[in-house]
Amino acid sequence: MSVWIGIDLGTQSVRALAVTGDGRVLGTGSRPLTSHRDGPRHEQDPEQWWRELAAATREALRDLPAGERVEGVAVDATSGTVLLTDGSGRALTPALMYDDRRADAGRVNELGSHVWERLGYRRMQPNWGLPKLLWLLPDAPAGARLAHQSDFVNRRLAGHEVATDLSNALKTGVDLIEERWPLEVFDALGVPAGLLPEVVRPGTRLGTVCAAAAEETGIPAGTPVIAGTTDGCAAQLGAGAQRVGSWNSVLGTTLVLKGVTKELIHDPLGVVYSHRAPDGSWLPGGASSTGAGVLSRELPGRDLDALSADAAARFGPDRTRDGRAQRPGHTPGAGWPVTYPLVSRGERFPFAAPDAEPFTLGTPADDVERYAAILLGAAFVERLCFDYLDLLGAPVDxxxxxxxGATRSAYWTQLRADVLNRPVTLRENAEPALGMAVLAGGDPARMIRTRDVVQPSGADLREPYLRFVEELERRGWLDPRAAAHARERTATP
Known part of the structure; x- marks a missing residue:
């Protein structure tokens, strides 16, 4: 029987899965990772990545039955994490993590704006890979090489220099249309061409596991090493959102949407940017600053499962705010409080508003209403994301x-289906490591299993949604064109 290994190299831990062709997980392994934070600084030790990855894969393969054949391994990593290495792959600097904000993007955007505009995202942020590379360059010794997080461990696995993938290279300025580095921009920025690795599409074979790596990781020598993706794209692959018009909506601490389009999406606001898929299609998406992270702040110590059950009883589609059965002609959601659930100051998607702050429409009477207001607001933000993507011309059908994590609440899942007025799919297992097992060569049709499809209940939540949209526009955060398009889509049954 064939087995594929997927590795999710994240911020807080590294996780490895050994998965069969029919989606059965034969083994798992996980190890924690340590960060060093100080204000805008966020670093990790690249050597720890390798040590803990090797421990996680050994654990995942520990009980692999005799006769199982490992067909491939792929690694995903955090987007925008970079470091410098020497010619042998040894780290010369700490890794600057995805949210390290010590760099400045001014020169990058001044000299490369024509490329970033053509690629659809218009501008880079200070925490992207290319600004951080410029921040590292002044102290770089001769012969230094750029490496993304996944490049560092892939080189150890293969035992030789490897190419980087287009997905991890996006925030370092790779031209995703021509699939090459825009050397004219790098020349103007003073980045030596010899510092840059080759670039390939995710899913490309980089080499095979060398003998030294096999001894440390337990992955058999000769196993193909496949170019991976960022963690967000890996989650999308694990969810099975691979057809044009399909979308993966990840709601945990914050909300992240990623989908599939044939053509590159251009966003005048720069809040949506697109990765390149292994087959050459595009993977647009965006990350909101809203999500379930608000619950622990607003309802500390409360039993969220109990609150969910109480909210379902009180705010179900057939109930009014006081919990009584609906009257004929009653508008569901009328009078319900709604919270804009920002986890931190400032919004990134579906609009850019650095000064955005949380607010609540109405006055929750108790913790159940506070809980329901947060869930409803998160569902409205999700709906607004789809409305904005539709405005940009992305297929959302x-x-x-x-x-x-939000899918653990049946009430929240039903609420999201009702707000979207669309069926929503739940998977048995949609973690990034599974996405990497698929990318390593597994068959997604067999590996990815559906747990449930939740149908909308028929509840009409358009009135409170439009109230929410109006408030975002009134505060000057939501672009009037986006607000008008949301109203237009909402008016259509």
């Missing part, structure tokens, strides 16, 4: 797959 395909399967919507929900993943992330």
């Amino acid at each position: 395909g399967e919507i797959i929900l993943t992330g």
Whole structure:
């Protein structure tokens, strides 16, 4: 029987899965990772990545039955994490993590704006890979090489220099249309061409596991090493959102949407950017600053499962705010409080508003209403994301797959289906490591299993949604064109 190994190299831990062709997980392994934070600084030790990855894969393969054949391994990593190495792959600097904000993007955007505009995202942020590379360059010794997080461990696995993938290279400025580095921009920025690795599409074979790596990781020598993706794209692959028009909505601490389009999406606001898929299609998406992270702040110590059950009883589709059965002609959601659930100051998607702050429309009477207001607001933000994507011309008529911690609440899942007025799909297992097992060569049709499809209940939540949209526009955060398009889509039954 064939087995594929998927590795999710995240911020807090590294996780490895050994998965069969029919989606059965034969083994798992996980190890924690340590960060060093100080204000805008966020670093990790690349050597720890390798040590803990090797421990996680050994654990995942520990009980692999005799006769199982490992067909491939792929690694995903955090987007925008970079470091410098020497010619042998040894780290010369700490890794600057995805949210390290010590760099400045001014020169990058001044000299490369024509490329970033053509690629659809218009501008880079200070925490992206290319600004951080410029921050590292002044102290770089001769012969230094750029490495993304996944490049560092892939080189150890293969035992020789490897190419980087287009997905991890996006925030370092790779031209995703021509699939090459825009050397004219790098020349103007003073980045030596010899510092840059080759670039390939995710899913490309980089080499095979060398003898030294096999001894440390337990992965058999000769196993193909496949170019991976960022963690967000890996989650999308694990969710099975791979057809044009399909979307993966990940709602955990914050909300992240990623979908599939044939053509590159251009966003005048720069809040949506697109990765390149292994088959050459595009993977647009965006990350909101809203999500379930608000619950622990607003309802500390409360039993969220109990609150969910109480909210379902009180705010179900057939109930009024006081919990009584609906009267004929009653508008569901009328009078319900709604919270804009920002986890931190400032919004990134579906609009850019650095000064955005949380607010609540109405006055929750108790913790159940506070809880329900947060869930409803998060569902409205999700709906607004789809409305904005539709405005940009992205196809949004395909399967919507929900993943992330919020799917543990049946009430929240039903509420999201009702707000979207669309069926939503839940997977048995949609973690990034599974996405990497698929990318390593597994068959997604067999590996990815559906747990449930939740149908909308028929509840009409348009009135409170439009109230929410109006408030975002009134505060000057939501672009009037986006607000008008949301109203137009909502008016259509």
